[in-house]
Amino acid sequence: MDLNLPAPRGILFDKDGTLFGFDATWSAFGAAVVDDLGGSAPETRAAVAGALGFDLGAGRFHPDSPVVAGTADEVAHRLAPHCPGQTPAEVAAWLDARAADIAPVPAAPLGPLLDRLAGLGAVLGVVTNDATEAACVQLRAAGVIGRFAFIAGYDAGHGAKPAPGPLRAFAEASDLRPSEVAMVGDSLHDLHAARAAGMRAVAVLTGPVGADVLAPHADLVLPDVSHLPDALFGAARSD
Known part of the structure; x- marks a missing residue:
């Protein structure tokens, strides 16, 4: 990222x-979906895990899993063959309901961080490929x-x-102008x-995808969101 750029007025x-840390938040969900849909039959469990992109041995999602970045609709279409009598829309609704019950694990202490960013003048927002209501439930929790x-x-439309x-x-x-948002x-x-919207692209490494994949597409790569104030607003304004 060009360090001479002005500080962003919005952070999305x-x-x-x-x-939220991905593995800490979602691994138990993946295991539960395999249990619910796969039962005790090893071949069925393996098929459900494959549709989810979930590594049964490691107990975590593969980096290219549709759960990592896709929507419930995308995941539902992959799971529908393992849900006899249910449409993909019904499977998606079931997934959304299950996701709302997840206990999120923050990737960093969020309250102080978000207050600090707001104090630096940034408008804050969340855009997720999860359902809006599930996101609100987790953010509230x-x-x-x-x-x-x-x-x-x-x-959300x-x-x-x-x-x-x-x-x-x-x-x-x-x-805000898109160029004013990170x-x-x-x-x-x-x-x-971010690129398509004309915004700055900032990657963090608290998900399943590594820096080697993310860095070529990012203006900046950070270990986690706690580094945002210094990285985007400068150490001189970090107190």
């Missing part, structure tokens, strides 16, 4: 793998929902990442959406 966060001026999931629609909706709602995320969907 992905949720899972960014605000983490005690930070009130810090965000904008929260949109894939079902703006489209889903990597399309730029939800990012542009945040900029419009916040009366999009922070842990996946290529996040970074590609």
